[in-house]
Amino acid sequence: MTDRLRVALTEVSTAASAFSExxxxxxxxxxxxxxxxARALKSTCSLSLFDDDxxxxxxxxxxxxxxKVLAALEVMLQxxxxxxxxxxxxxxxxxxxxxxxxxDLAVMRERLAPDAxxxxxxxxIRGFIAITMRVRGETLGVxxxxxxxxxxxxxxxxxxxxxxxLANLAGFALSNARLFRRAQAELxxxxxxxxxxxxxxxxxxxxxxxxENIPAMVFMxxxxxxxxxxxxxxxxxxxxxxxxxxIGKSDFDFFPRDEAEFFVAKDxxxxxxxxxxxxxxxxxxxxxxxxxxxxxxxxxTDEHGKPRYLLGISHDITRQKRDxxxxxxxxxxxxxANKELEAFSYSVAHDLRAPLRAIDGFSQALLEDCAEAxxxxxxxxxxxxxxxxxxxxxLIDDLLMLSRVTRTIARSQNVDLCELFRTSVATLQASxxxxxxxxxxxxxLMALGDPKLLAIMFDNLxxxxxxxxxxxxxxxxxxxxxxxxxxxxxxxxxxxxxFDMAYSHKLFGVxxxxxxxxxxxxxxxxxxTVHRIVTRHGGRAxxxxxxxxxxxxxxTLGDTKGR
Amino acid sequence: MNGxxxxxxEDNRDDEELTLRALAKSNITxxxxxxxxxxxxxxxxxxxxxHAGRPETDVAQVLLxxxxxxxxxxxxxxxxxxxxxATKLTPIVILTSSVEEQDIVRGYDFGxxxxxxxxxxxxxxxxxxxxxxxxxxxLNQPVPR
Numbered sequence: 001m002t003d004r005l006r007v008a009l010t011e012v013s014t015a016a017s018a019f020s021e022x023x024x025x026x027x028x029x030x031x032x033x034x035x036x037x038a039r040a041l042k043s044t045c046s047l048s049l050f051d052d053d054x055x056x057x058x059x060x061x062x063x064x065x066x067x068k069v070l071a072a073l074e075v076m077l078q079x080x081x082x083x084x085x086x087x088x089x090x091x092x093x094x095x096x097x098x099x100x101x102x103x104d105l106a107v108m109r110e111r112l113a114p115d116a117x118x119x120x121x122x123x124x125i126r127g128f129i130a131i132t133m134r135v136r137g138e139t140l141g142v143x144x145x146x147x148x149x150x151x152x153x154x155x156x157x158x159x160x161x162x163x164x165x166l167a168n169l170a171g172f173a174l175s176n177a178r179l180f181r182r183a184q185a186e187l188x189x190x191x192x193x194x195x196x197x198x199x200x201x202x203x204x205x206x207x208x209x210x211x212e213n214i215p216a217m218v219f220m221x222x223x224x225x226x227x228x229x230x231x232x233x234x235x236x237x238x239x240x241x242x243x244x245x246x247i248g249k250s251d252f253d254f255f256p257r258d259e260a261e262f263f264v265a266k267d268x269x270x271x272x273x274x275x276x277x278x279x280x281x282x283x284x285x286x287x288x289x290x291x292x293x294x295x296x297x298x299x300x301t302d303e304h305g306k307p308r309y310l311l312g313i314s315h316d317i318t319r320q321k322r323d324x325x326x327x328x329x330x331x332x333x334x335x336x337a338n339k340e341l342e343a344f345s346y347s348v349a350h351d352l353r354a355p356l357r358a359i360d361g362f363s364q365a366l367l368e369d370c371a372e373a374x375x376x377x378x379x380x381x382x383x384x385x386x387x388x389x390x391x392x393x394x395l396i397d398d399l400l401m402l403s404r405v406t407r408t409i410a411r412s413q414n415v416d417l418c419e420l421f422r423t424s425v426a427t428l429q430a431s432x433x434x435x436x437x438x439x440x441x442x443x444x445l446m447a448l449g450d451p452k453l454l455a456i457m458f459d460n461l462x463x464x465x466x467x468x469x470x471x472x473x474x475x476x477x478x479x480x481x482x483x484x485x486x487x488x489x490x491x492x493x494x495x496x497x498x499f500d501m502a503y504s505h506k507l508f509g510v511x512x513x514x515x516x517x518x519x520x521x522x523x524x525x526x527x528x529t530v531h532r533i534v535t536r537h538g539g540r541a542x543x544x545x546x547x548x549x550x551x552x553x554x555x556t557l558g559d560t561k562g563r
Numbered sequence: 564m565n566g567x568x569x570x571x572x573e574d575n576r577d578d579e580e581l582t583l584r585a586l587a588k589s590n591i592t593x594x595x596x597x598x599x600x601x602x603x604x605x606x607x608x609x610x611x612x613x614h615a616g617r618p619e620t621d622v623a624q625v626l627l628x629x630x631x632x633x634x635x636x637x638x639x640x641x642x643x644x645x646x647x648x649a650t651k652l653t654p655i656v657i658l659t660s661s662v663e664e665q666d667i668v669r670g671y672d673f674g675x676x677x678x679x680x681x682x683x684x685x686x687x688x689x690x691x692x693x694x695x696x697x698x699x700x701x702l703n704q705p706v707p708r
Contacts, residue, residue, distance in 0.1 A: 350631050350660040353683055357660075358577035361685040365584060386685075393683035 008162050011040035015166055019173035026177050033143070033170040034063035040166060041129075041145050041159050042152065044073055047170075048081070049141035056080045057142060069148070072123070085113050087120075088130035088142055096132030096139075097164065101154045103127060124148050127155045129163045133171035140174050143167040217293070217314040219246075220300075223307040226250050226267050238316055240287025255285060270297040271307040281317070291318045338407065345403050352396055360389040391517075398525035401456065402510070405532050410450040417445040417490065420455055421479045424462035437469060440478035447488065449537050449557050457533040460526040461492045461553050467520055468496030468551065488559050495550040499543075507543050530555070566620040569595045569700075571627045572604040572640065573658075581685065582627070582658075582692065589693035593624065593700060601635025604628070605643055608650050623653050625699040628675075630659040630666060638673055645674040652706045654699055 015036030022029035030047060038045035044064040048057040058080040064070040083089040090112050091098040100108075103125055108117055119125075129145040145163050147155050211218050217235035221228055227250045231243040239246075241254065251260035262282070270277040279295045293314040300309040363385045371379060421441040429435070447454075462477060469475035477494045499507070499514050506512040508531040511524040530553075534541040538558025545551035569586070573579045579597055586595060598604045606612035608623065626644070630637035637657065644650045656677040657670045670678050679695065682688050 346661065346663060349663060353660045353681070354575055354578060356683045357581065357681060357685070357688070360683050361577070361581040361584070361688065364685040365581075390684050 004158070008040060008158070011036060012162065012165060012169070015040065016169055019169055023173065023177050023180055026181060029173055029177050030061040031063070033166075033173070034061045037143060037145060037163065037166050037170070038063040038065065040162055041147075041155070042149075043155070044069055044146040044148065046073060046144045046146070047141060048086075048144070049174075050083070050139055051080075054139050055083055057083055057086055060141075083142075085116060086130070086142060087112070087116055087128065087144065088132055090116060091130075096134065098128075098130045099155070099157075099160045100129075101127040101156065126150050129155060129160055131164055131167040133167050133174065135171040135175040138175065140171050143170060217312070217316070219312045219314075221250075221267065221310040221312070223271055223299075223309055226264055226310065229309065235314075238286060238291065238314075239284075259283070259285060266295075266297060267310050271299050271310060274299050274301065274305075274307065281321070291316055292321045293317065341403065342407060345400055345407075348396060349400055353393060356389045356393050356396075360386050360393075363389070391523075395523045395525070398523045398529070402525055402529045402532065405453060405456065405529055405536070408450070408453060410453060410536050412448050413451055414446050415449050415451050415454055417441075417447050417454070417458070417481075418443060418479060420451075420458040421462060421492075423455070424458045425466075425477070427459070428463060428466045432466075435466075435470075436475075437466065438474065438476040440476070440480075445479070445481055445490075447490075447557050448559060453533045453536065457530050457555075460530050464526060464553075465492060465494035465496065465551070467522070468498075469494050470496075470520075472496055487556055489554055489556055491552050491554045493550060493552040498545040498547050498549045498551050500547050501545065504543055504545070508541060566618070566622050567593055567624040567700075568621055569593050569625055569627065570604070570607060570623040571595055571597045572599075572601070572632065572637070573597060573627070573629050574599050574632055575629075578629075578681070581688065585685075585689045585692035586696065588689050589696050591692075591696040591700060593696075596621075596623075600633040601637065601640045604632075604640050605635065608644055608653070609647065624705065625695075626653055626655045627658045627695075628655055630657060630661060630670070638669055641670070641673045641675060654703065654705070656695060656699065 015032070018032040018036060019029060022032050034045040034047050044062070046059060046062040048059045050057060059078065062070060062073045064073060084093075088096060088098040091100070103120055105117070105121065108120060112120070120128075123146065125146050125148055127147045131143050133140040133143060143163070143166070145155070145159075211230075211232045214232065215234055217238045218230075218232040219228055219235055220230035227248055228243075228246045229248075231246050236243055236246075239254070246254070251263045254260075255263065266277060266279060266282075276299075277297045279293075279297070282293050282295055284291050284293055294317045295312060295314040298311040298313070299307050300311050302308045363382045366374065367379055367382050374382065418441045421439075425437070425439050429437075465477040469477065472495055475495065477492065480491050480493070482489050482491070497515075497520075503514050506514070508527045509524075510528040512528075513522060513524040515522070531541050534555045534557070539556035541553070541555040543551060543553045569591075571579065571582060573582065583595060583597075596607065598607050603613060604626075607614040607617065608626075610617055610619070628637050628640060632640070637659070641655060641657075644653060644655065651674075654676045655674070656679060657675045658679050658681060659666070660681055662680050667678050677695075679691055682691060
């Protein structure tokens with residue numbers, strides 16, 4: 001065996017083991033191919049690979065022991081090249097194997113395209129071998145060996161044979177590496193596909209449990225046939241039909257014709273418009289009788305925007321609807337009752353007073369015209385008749401006031417309570433000019449409330465204080481305000497006869513009186529009116545007192561929160 | 564002076580009697596014409612129907628009008644009197660039982676000159692009638708004819 005053969009065999013076997021080791025690392029394999037080839041043939045080696053279409057060649061690796069040559073090579077072999085314009089493509093398209101030991105530019109000019117010729121000239125190539133790598137019917141690329149060192153013997157048939165073997169080996173190694181890569185990619189792809197499937201199953205399971213447990217009927221219909229493809233538990237419970245009987249059927253199989261037609265019309269409308277349709281109220285006949293639904297119909301389209309399914313979500317609003325109807329009925333009744341009360345009050349005001357006027361008036365006529373005939377007892381009786389008639393008139397007036405307080409629509413305005421207090425005092429003073437009562441309510445005391453109702457309340461409270469201080473040696477009435485836990489508490493106090501706290505609970509009831517009419521006249525309606533006014537303002541009223549020690553009437557006007 | 568009458572529109576016989584008594588006690592000597600429902604009141608004012616033949620010289624110096632009346636109510640009577648150019652200046656005093664706010668407001672709205680609630684206490688009623696007569700029959704200067 002010659003030294004040359006031994007060296008070549010060593011190079012080839014080294015290359016073979018390097019190639020097989022590099023099966024899993026593609027870039028390392030490309031480098032190993034060019035390096036082995038360059039060393040075996042003591043030349044420059046470059047490797048270009050075909051794109052998928054097997055037309056364009058892209059340089060992927062190059063090697064020369066001399067780094068300067070390598071750098072120059074890399075610059076020259078950057079661009080992809082059409083196979084038909086490559087050295088081998090032009091010189092030996094049939095065999096795919098070109099061997100030119102000595103480049104004769106004159107001959108080459110005849111056979112090569114100008115750019116290929118230019119490359120040979122510029123790189124000062126002496127000779128070259130270019131081999132197309134074909135493995136298992138696949139054309140992989142071109143391995144090119146370039147000799148530019150003119151001090152060495154030119155490339156010969158032995159070099160050509162070794163290059164051909166190396167190209168063959170490299171081709172198999174590349175093919176294997178590619179197969180490996182493809183297999184790996186497929187494996188990865190399969191794994192991610194499995195992951196996607198798992199994720200999909202998980203999100204489907206989530207959707208399923210949401211649909212199953214949502215307290216609204218959810219159904220899905222096929223867009224074409226409008227037959228049910230999906231149905232949830234709330235839907236089964238609502239309709240009283242198991243989904244196994246529903247899937248694949250249409251509305252016409254379950255509902256009366258007019259209802260089914262309505263549903264289907266709404267379905268078609270939803271799908272045609274391709275937008276959500278809201279049906280605030282629709283009746284539906286179920287196993288448990290008629291129910292009312294609030295339904296939203298949603299078109300579900302495929303990736304091309306064509307309707308594929310119709311999604312329906314229905315809330316059972318039967319109860320709300322029934323409650324609303326009951327509420328409306330109750331309101332109508334209340335309104336009617338209020339109207340009736342108004343008519344009643346009007347008639348009380350007008351009709352009940354007329355006979356009282358006659359009783360009082362004719363009793364007085366008797367007293368004037370027949371005084372002699374009546375005698376003293378008769379005249380006394382006539383006076384009692386008149387007093388009773390007038391008392392009844394006062395009762396009627398106070399009751400009317402009480403009912404008016406209830407009927408009045410309260411408005412909220414800024415009201416000066418001190419002003420109301422002084423107005424009430426002034427009215428009382430005018431009715432009894434002879435009395436001297438010390439009053440205390442200076443400045444302003446602003447509160448939010450209905451001015452008319454509050455005026456009525458002050459007339460009552462101040463009127464009471466005025467009345468019950470009639471026998472006090474130095475009567476005094478005052479209005480004060482204190483804040484208790486941020487709430488305004490108003491107090492009208494007097495130093496009159498007071499009352500026994502044991503009866504304080506009876507103070508604010510209608511017709512409840514703690515004094516006889518002989519002691520202090522009154523109807524027993526005033527404080528009931530006060531209580532109602534305070535309540536209508538969202539406040540409270542209470543009283544404190546002691547017999548002979550005066551009374552304190554407290555009230556609030558519901559000003560605690562956000563007023 | 565003889566033609567100056569008080570027109571009392573009152574359906575309640577007791578109230579009529581008491582009003583007449585109160586007027587007498589107040590020394591008001593004007594002739595009082597009593598009509599008992601809204602239709603009759605308008606007939607008298609417009610000299611038509613049952614009062615078509617009444618003397619043209621009779622003129623209502625003041626009209627005492629109840630609101631709650633048979634057939635046509637007081638507010639409608641008021642409206643028609645005010646709508647007619649011949650009668651629109653007649654002083655009209657509403658004399659009624661009602662102190663419902665809406666009645667008072669509508670009464671004035673329809674052109675009443677005064678609104679008086681009949682008190683139950685006859686003494687007070689006499690006082691009210693006395694003041695009323697004093698004002699409309701003595702103090703008030705009517706529109707010159």
